[in-house]
Amino acid sequence: MTRAVTVAAPPAPAPPDEPRRPAPADPDVSDDWFALEEPSGATDAWAILGIAWRSIRGNASRSLLTALGVIIGVAAVVALTAIGAGVTRNVTQNLERLGTNLLTVGAAVTRATGGIVRSGDASSITVGDAEALRDLQLADARVLGVAPSVTSTVQVRAGGLNTTAQVLGTWPDYGVVRDLEPAAGAWWSDVDVEGRARVAVIGHDIAGELFPGTDALGQSLTLGTHTFTVVAVLPDKGAGFGSPNRQVLVPLSTYLQRLARSQVAGGASAQALSQVFVRATDARHLEALQADVTALLADRRGEFDLSALSFQVQNQADTLESLTSVSRTLTLFLGAIAGISLLVGGIGIMNIMLVSVTERTREIGIRKALGARPQDIRLQFLIEAVVLAAGGGAIGLALGAIGAGSVSDLLGVAAVLTLPPMAIAFGVALAVGVAFGLYPAQRAARLDPVASLRHE
Amino acid sequence: MTPPSLAVEHLSKVYPLAEEDFYALRDVSFEVPVGEYVALMGPSGSGKSTLMNLIGLLDTPTEGRTWLAGQDAGDLDPEEAAAMRNQHVGFVFQSFHLLPRLSVRENVEVPLTYAGYRPAVRRRRALEVLDRVGLGDRVNHHPSQLSGGQRQRVAIARALAMNPSLLLADEPTGNLDTETGMDILALFDDLHRQGSTIVMVTHERDVAARCQRVLRLRDGRLESDSAGRAAPAAA
Numbered sequence: 001m002t003r004a005v006t007v008a009a010p011p012a013p014a015p016p017d018e019p020r021r022p023a024p025a026d027p028d029v030s031d032d033w034f035a036l037e038e039p040s041g042a043t044d045a046w047a048i049l050g051i052a053w054r055s056i057r058g059n060a061s062r063s064l065l066t067a068l069g070v071i072i073g074v075a076a077v078v079a080l081t082a083i084g085a086g087v088t089r090n091v092t093q094n095l096e097r098l099g100t101n102l103l104t105v106g107a108a109v110t111r112a113t114g115g116i117v118r119s120g121d122a123s124s125i126t127v128g129d130a131e132a133l134r135d136l137q138l139a140d141a142r143v144l145g146v147a148p149s150v151t152s153t154v155q156v157r158a159g160g161l162n163t164t165a166q167v168l169g170t171w172p173d174y175g176v177v178r179d180l181e182p183a184a185g186a187w188w189s190d191v192d193v194e195g196r197a198r199v200a201v202i203g204h205d206i207a208g209e210l211f212p213g214t215d216a217l218g219q220s221l222t223l224g225t226h227t228f229t230v231v232a233v234l235p236d237k238g239a240g241f242g243s244p245n246r247q248v249l250v251p252l253s254t255y256l257q258r259l260a261r262s263q264v265a266g267g268a269s270a271q272a273l274s275q276v277f278v279r280a281t282d283a284r285h286l287e288a289l290q291a292d293v294t295a296l297l298a299d300r301r302g303e304f305d306l307s308a309l310s311f312q313v314q315n316q317a318d319t320l321e322s323l324t325s326v327s328r329t330l331t332l333f334l335g336a337i338a339g340i341s342l343l344v345g346g347i348g349i350m351n352i353m354l355v356s357v358t359e360r361t362r363e364i365g366i367r368k369a370l371g372a373r374p375q376d377i378r379l380q381f382l383i384e385a386v387v388l389a390a391g392g393g394a395i396g397l398a399l400g401a402i403g404a405g406s407v408s409d410l411l412g413v414a415a416v417l418t419l420p421p422m423a424i425a426f427g428v429a430l431a432v433g434v435a436f437g438l439y440p441a442q443r444a445a446r447l448d449p450v451a452s453l454r455h456e
Numbered sequence: 457m458t459p460p461s462l463a464v465e466h467l468s469k470v471y472p473l474a475e476e477d478f479y480a481l482r483d484v485s486f487e488v489p490v491g492e493y494v495a496l497m498g499p500s501g502s503g504k505s506t507l508m509n510l511i512g513l514l515d516t517p518t519e520g521r522t523w524l525a526g527q528d529a530g531d532l533d534p535e536e537a538a539a540m541r542n543q544h545v546g547f548v549f550q551s552f553h554l555l556p557r558l559s560v561r562e563n564v565e566v567p568l569t570y571a572g573y574r575p576a577v578r579r580r581r582a583l584e585v586l587d588r589v590g591l592g593d594r595v596n597h598h599p600s601q602l603s604g605g606q607r608q609r610v611a612i613a614r615a616l617a618m619n620p621s622l623l624l625a626d627e628p629t630g631n632l633d634t635e636t637g638m639d640i641l642a643l644f645d646d647l648h649r650q651g652s653t654i655v656m657v658t659h660e661r662d663v664a665a666r667c668q669r670v671l672r673l674r675d676g677r678l679e680s681d682s683a684g685r686a687a688p689a690a691a
Contacts, residue, residue: 034577034581034584034619035619037573037574037577039568039571039572039573040572040573041539041571041572042572043569043570043571043572044572047569047575051569054557054558055557058557362553363555365553366553366554366555367555367566367570368514368538368541369512369514369541369547369549369553370541370542370547370566370567370570370614371538371539371541371542371543371567371570371571371618372538372542372566372570373534373535373538373539373570374534374535374538375535376538376570449514449515450509450514450515453514453549453553
């Protein structure tokens with residue numbers, strides 16, 4: 001650093017009588033310090049970065065437009081995967097909350113028919129099936145509880161207020177099966193089921209909306225045209241898939257008589273159910289119990305082809321697996337779509353860079369005349385593309401995080417920002433910058449200096 | 457013995473055409489010793505620009521060789537040619553060719569950047585050569601804020617920045633009014649007195665008259681050499 005530097009002397013005046021003669025071999029009075037400084041011989045990359053940065057900044061609006069595709073692409077990847085991960089976590093948590101020793105009996109979802117099997121179809125699980133399973137409970141110590149469920153969405157009114165709730169008809173064991181201990185009051189009993197009592201256990205949100213600031217216990221609410229008495233309020237189980245917060249739970253018999261949309265011929269035991277839950281006392285018994293329940297129902301329903309049953313008995317692990325695989329597929333799918341937009345963003349960069357090379361042909365020519373090597377020019381344009389992609393990627397990460405946050409507020413699902421998709425999105429943005437920057441940079445590097453200087 | 461700043465030997469540039477090859481330059485040879493101030497004259501189409509581009513290593517000859525400060529500039533790949541151009545040739549163009557986004561000082565720093573000098577050295581050197589051309593007080597201006605004469609001074613400072621073996625000026629007063637043009641020519645005179653080797657393309661006799669030596673081109677051939685040192689190619 002501390003090299004001796006001679007202060008540049010003013011140019012020596014030439015002898016006045018010899019104006020056309022060169023000063024004999026006395027060159028560069030002011031250049032000797034400069035000759036002492038060793039150039040590295042290679043342009044330093046920081047200087048080229050500086051050149052690239054100035055050109056980006058000098059054309060800020062075009063630079064932003066160039067990076068826009070990458071910004072949107074990265075933001076989309078980050079937001080969509082975060083929301084997807086949020087949904088996955090939500091579903092998983094809700095299922096895990098149910099416990100692992102739960103069997104769910106429902107109609108088989110047959111891929112052959114392609115459609116969703118609705119309650120009321122011939123293949124539906126019926127009240128009779130549920131009763132058969134309750135008989136099993138009495139004989140089998142491995143069964144902790146059996147509870148059917150049949151649901152519909154209805155308007156609920158109380159006082160001057162009203163809201164929408166999911167009404168669920170079931171048995172008192174539902175509390176045992178789903179681990180729903182009331183925060184206040186007590187579950188209605190078998191007696192209420194027998195007597196088709198108009199009693200209801202309500203979820204936390206419903207209580208808050210219909211009876212704000214007051215005790216809901218003992219109050220009346222109206223489901224459709226029928227008035228029910230609130231006997232218990234459930235604790236807050238959190239929002240999301242499968243949460244009881246927006247449910248109103250009534251005796252199955254009451255539901256079937258007063259609230260079911262249509263009555264089915266064949267008496268009460270032929271009534272269709274959505275599902276029947278069977279809870280084992282211990283997870284160890286689950287597999288054996290699953291087989292026994294399947295055998296019992298197949299026998300009862302007269303089905304002997306075990307490969308084509310009209311119902312299915314799933315344990316929690318199966319359900320969890322199928323749901324997470326669905327949501328993982330969804331997340332991947334969203335990510336792939338977002339990835340395509342990132343690719344399109346890269347093509348946008350290439351497009352503008354090609355325009356930029358043409359526009360700056362003369363600048364390139366001048367730089368070459370001044371000693372810029374083709375590799376210097378190539379590096380300059382490549383760095384420009386990468387800086388644009390990286391900048392766009394960074395802005396995209398921020399926008400994606402903000403977007404995921406606001407969308408998750410809207411959906412009521414907490415988005416989960418995880419590092420891998422963010423890192424991948426940013427990495428892909430950088431790779432896109434390099435990949436789509438190479439061709440324009442190569443074009444710039446190969447421009448003929450003579451022609452470029454003449455270019456207007 | 458100091459090698460000449462510039463030597464060209466049997467330089468030809470041929471553009472193949474359908475009918476017959478077009479010789480933009482045909483077997484041109486001459487030397488320019490260190491410190492000489494040479495005018496390169498000739499009507500348009502005589503091959504002046506072609507010769508300039510070949511001397512400045514912007515183009516490659518079909519035949520022949522160029523030496524800059526004793527170094528053979530034949531058979532260079534584009535990377536090597538750029539490095540040699542950077543080190544040995546200082547261009548001054550008719551239309552200045554400054555980079556509009558950069559300040560005066562940054563324009564002068566461009567060749568130093570490509571040579572790999574440290575920022576502090578670049579800056580000091582740029583300020584020094586700008587001082588030498590009388591623009592020490594305009595270093596942070598941008599080209600658009602300068603007059604034509606001042607812009608050409610910046611271009612000359614930029615050409616001097618690397619202390620090149622050869623200043624190659626292509627009609628440097630062509631875009632300037634007479635008075636400003638005289639100032640620029642006076643600056644070249646000064647540089648010449650200070651020892652710079654200058655090759656200046658011009659078609660004005662009074663410009664050429666300031667030079668020590670006049671080379672005339674016609675139809676791609678070296679027609680005459682006022683110093684009589686280069687043997688004109690046989691017609």
